[in-house]
Amino acid sequence: xxxxxxxxxxxxxxxxxxxxxxxxxxxxxxxxxxxxxxxxxxxxxxxxxxxxxxxxxxxxxxxxxxxxxxxxxxxxxxxxxxxxxxxxxxxxxxxxxxxxxxxxxxxxxxxxxxxxxxxxxxxxxxxxxxxxxxxxxxxxxxxxxxxxxxxxxxxxxxxxxxxxxxxxxxxxxxxxxxxxxxxxxxxxxxxxxxxxxxxxxxxxxxxxxxxxxxxxxxxxxxxxxxxxxxxxxxxxxxxxxxxxxxxxxxxxxxxxxxxxxxxxxxxxxxxxxxxxxxxxxxxxxxxxxxxxxxxxxxxxxxxxxxxxxxxxxxxxxxxxxxxxxxxxxxxxxxxxxxxxxxxxxxxxxxxxxxxxxxxxxxxxxxxxxxxxxxxxxxxxxxxxxxxxxxxxxxxxxxxxxxxx
Numbered sequence: 001x002x003x004x005x006x007x008x009x010x011x012x013x014x015x016x017x018x019x020x021x022x023x024x025x026x027x028x029x030x031x032x033x034x035x036x037x038x039x040x041x042x043x044x045x046x047x048x049x050x051x052x053x054x055x056x057x058x059x060x061x062x063x064x065x066x067x068x069x070x071x072x073x074x075x076x077x078x079x080x081x082x083x084x085x086x087x088x089x090x091x092x093x094x095x096x097x098x099x100x101x102x103x104x105x106x107x108x109x110x111x112x113x114x115x116x117x118x119x120x121x122x123x124x125x126x127x128x129x130x131x132x133x134x135x136x137x138x139x140x141x142x143x144x145x146x147x148x149x150x151x152x153x154x155x156x157x158x159x160x161x162x163x164x165x166x167x168x169x170x171x172x173x174x175x176x177x178x179x180x181x182x183x184x185x186x187x188x189x190x191x192x193x194x195x196x197x198x199x200x201x202x203x204x205x206x207x208x209x210x211x212x213x214x215x216x217x218x219x220x221x222x223x224x225x226x227x228x229x230x231x232x233x234x235x236x237x238x239x240x241x242x243x244x245x246x247x248x249x250x251x252x253x254x255x256x257x258x259x260x261x262x263x264x265x266x267x268x269x270x271x272x273x274x275x276x277x278x279x280x281x282x283x284x285x286x287x288x289x290x291x292x293x294x295x296x297x298x299x300x301x302x303x304x305x306x307x308x309x310x311x312x313x314x315x316x317x318x319x320x321x322x323x324x325x326x327x328x329x330x331x332x333x334x335x336x337x338x339x340x341x342x343x344x345x346x347x348x349x350x351x352x353x354x355x356x357x358x359x360x361x362x363x364x365x366x367x368x369x370x371x372x373x374x375x376x377x378x379x380x381x382x383x384x385x386x387x388x389x390x391x392x393x394x395x396x397x398x399x400x401x402x403x404x
Contacts, residue, residue, distance in 0.1 A: 049097030051270045052166070052311045059270060059311070066267025069260045071098060074226055079255025081227040082136035082248045083129035083145050083237045089264070092159040092225070096355050099271050102159035105363050106130070109151035110335040117336035120148055123241045126337060127224040139245040146239065153342050155334030156362035157207060161352045164273025165205070167317035168349070169214050170304035173202040179299065179322045190296045190378050192324030192347070195339040203338065204323045207361045209346040210338035214265050222256060222264075229253045230261050269309075273317060274352040277403045285400020288393055292385035297322055297347045297378070320350035320404065329376025332360070343377060353404040368398050 051063045071090040074080035085106055086092050092102040107128040111118040119126045129145045137143055147154070173194075182193035195203030195210070203209030211217040219232035229236060231254055238244060256264075278286075289295055298320040307313040325344040333343035340346075345361060359371035375383040386394065 047272060048163070048274055049099060050272050052272050054311055055270060056310075059266065062263050062266035063270045065260075066263035066265070067098065069256075069264040070267050074228060074255075076133045076135060077250055079226075079228045079251040081131075081133035082244060083239075084131050084133070084227040085127070085129050085225045087226065089221070089226075093162055097163075099163050099268070100161045100352065101355055103357075104159050105358075106157045107147070108155045108157055108335055108337075109148050109153065110337055111150055111152045112336040112342055113152065115341075117338070117341070119337060120150060123150065124148060124237060124239055125151065126335070127237075129224075129227070129237065133248070135248045135250075136244075139248050140239065142239065145237070148240075151335075153333075153335040158358060158361065158363045160207075161274070161355065162268050163271050164317060164319065164349075164351055165214060165217075166269035166271060166312060167273060167304055167315055168204055168302070168319060168321075168323065169269065170307045170309070170312040170315070171204070171302045171317070171323065172305045175302060175305065176202050176204065176323050180324055188293075188296065189381050190293075190326070192297060192322055192326045192378070194323075195325050195346070197339065202323075203325075203346070206337070207345055207348075208335075208337035208340035209323070209325050210340070214269055218261070218265050218268065222261070227255075229255045231258055270311070273319070274355070276318065276351070277354070278400075279403070282400045282403055285396045285398075288389065288397045289400060292389070292397075293382035294386075296382070297324070297326055298350055299347075318351060320353075321347040323347065326379070327377040328379060331374065331376050334362070350401065350404050354402050368401050369394065372398075 051060065055063060069089075070093075071088060073088045073091075075087070076082070080087055085104065090098045092104050093099050094102050107130070108126050109128055110120055110126050124145055125148055128147060131144055132140070132142060177194050180192055180194045181188075182191055184191040195208070197203070197212065201212035203212050205211040205214070205217040211220065215232065219230050222228040222230050223233035223237065227237060234253055236244060236249055236253075286300075289298075299322040300320055301316050301318050302321075302323070304312055304315045304317065323346060325340050325346055327341075327343050328345050329343060332345070336342050348361070353368070359365035359368060360374060365371035365374055372383060372386050386397070389397070
């Protein structure tokens with residue numbers, strides 16, 4: 001909801017408390033406003049699968065049109081394939097509402113050598129599609145894209161929720177950059193760095209921070225997940241760069257109109273974030289979350305600042321991420337991508353965590369407790385503090401996280 005003058009003291013108090021939390025050592029209690037439990041999260045429009053409150057009539061029309069595009073089931077005749085993972089956005093982003101998480105686990109491959117990352121896109125990377133259209137299978141004798149022998153790393157990816165992603169896009173670059181500490185100058189063991197592209201864009205989407213905007217994020221999703229060419233991704237995915245046989249791809253390019261693509265982006269941009277379901281008993285869990293150092297990376301709240309889009313301006317988003325890349329250690333390491341090395345991952349937003357049934361980027365953890373215990377690298381100290389908690393304290397912390 002757009003900020004009103006009467007709400008400014010509440011917002012200022014909240015942000016001051018969060019900033020203080022960032023500066024305090026892990027052993028001190030955080031100063032957290034009750035706003036997170038109440039007013040800012042219960043404003044009109046904040047509901048699962050609903051748009052942000054107070055959209056203009058034009059924005060609401062775009063949102064509604066985008067919802068239709070997001071749920072559209074594509075066929076080979078309308079652009080699907082010839083290689084694909086799903087026939088619609090909503091096939092994967094499905095739980096608990098359209099735009100949420102999904103059960104799929106994909107395969108991704110890249111090559112990393114001498115500090116240089118190659119996404120192998122010219123020969124079929126980074127996403128290895130698990131299905132081919134009937135025409136593709138008949139022409140090439142393959143049911144899916146084969147693994148790339150040129151790859152040095154293989155990773156698996158779960159489907160993320162996109163609820164609230166518009167607010168993350170609206171977080172200013174400066175808000176992300178000010179939290180970065182690539183050389184660990186404060187000696188806290190946390191050296192998060194922003195994924196800054198050669199053109200100066202700051203990444204915030206994708207497990208490797210490889211997309212800076214929702215346009216970029218969705219254009220990649222359309223081509224990599226469904227084989228839908230678009231203005232930003234005009235070429236089909238191929239097998240080892242070989243030209244597709246004639247007749248395999250009957251739909252003319254681009255396979256989605258700019259109007260439908262922009263509507264899909266608007267749908268994601270205006271989706272409200274999932275409000276947490278905190279109770280008064282969760283204050284202790286929030287305290288433990290900050291005390292052991294989880295909040296050093298999973299920053300509870302970010303501020304969108306001034307934004308030309310009114311409904312995205314001066315908003316607090318309780319995303320529990322700093323949107324920075326962090327080294328998570330060798331056990332979680334898999335692929336490089338864009339600015340991220342194999343062991344680096346963007347801090348996963350925890351909003352909507354309660355809807356997940358598998359955890360970490362590749363679903364290797366089956367519970368929140370297990371996911372915490374698998375943290376390494378820069379998260380080692382926080383993980384060890386978690387392990388040193390009493391069983392009751394660990395249960396309290398996990399209960400708090402399970403309500404996000």
